[in-house]
Amino acid sequence: MTADQFDLPLPKPAVHREDEFLVSESNARAIQAIEHWGAWPVMAALLVGPRKSGRSLLARMFVAKTGGVMIDDAERTSETEMFHAWNRAQSARRPLLIVADAPPPEWAVRLPDLRSRLAATPVLRLDRPDDQLVPELLRYLFDRRDLDARPDLIAWLVKRVERSHLAVLRTVELIEEAADARRTRKLSIPMARAVLSQSGLISERLRSQPPELL
Incomplete structure (x- = not known):
């Protein structure tokens, strides 16, 4: 796949802006899954990847396009807050994208009800940058x-x-x-x-x- 700019169609800028994202095989599968969020098994997904990989930018672009919700730095977010956000996403049918370094159990989730919900949540991975x-x-x-x-x-x-x-x-x-x-x-x-x-x-x-x- 040829590297290209991915911008979850927003107005195309005349010059570089913050809402541009470079695509290669290292992140294309995650982006495809984000574009087809209606096919998620639940109305939430975990977006994981290394820092500076553009994961927060991608989540903000997703929110701008879909009207959904994002939780950034999930490992440092209140578990109770995340639990309620997950439930609201299901009841309102408004997608939730949870951004983290890695999925549980790589970070401990102590609240059992949240742990079970995150276990049912699809994981979308941004990998290390490839040669492309x-x-x-x-x-x-x-x-x-x-x-x-x-x-x-x-x-x-x-x-x-x-x-x-x-x-x-x-x-x-x-x-x-x-x-x-x-x-x-x-x-x-x-x-x-x-x-x-x-x-x-x-x-x-x-x-x-x-x-x-x-």
Whole structure:
């Protein structure tokens, strides 16, 4: 599946906005399930995935489209509040999307009635970014910061950045800081190499290679 922008059709912006979501095989199944929420076995679903994966953004977009309800950071939400929200979703037929790092029992649910309801709730997973999504994320994040990242730099970073949303975001933030310090918006491989080496974002295996290969 070709990476694309997914926006649960909202008005298309002329420039990048907060309501854009990049799609690849790592998250396409969850998005398809969200689009077909009427087929959920109950009027609620658990959306789980790593931090910075866009899970809260996706939930907000879902609410904007459907008029549903979201609960973010479910692990830190009152169990009584979540229990009543789950019940209201069923009685009102208004979908509820519960956002968490992982589904129970990976976080303890002490209220038995809530535990049984969450056990009956489908789990939609956003996985770690795959080889298709990482370059798209890099291009998107650099573009949003008005940074000139050429294809050769993107290709260089793709081979070196850890496959996690947080690592991709941290890489872009550090490179932006270096660009700001140099008062330039044009990025280069030597700049990125220096940033990643200093920050420890290059793996030990890559660090042991000759500088020209890094």
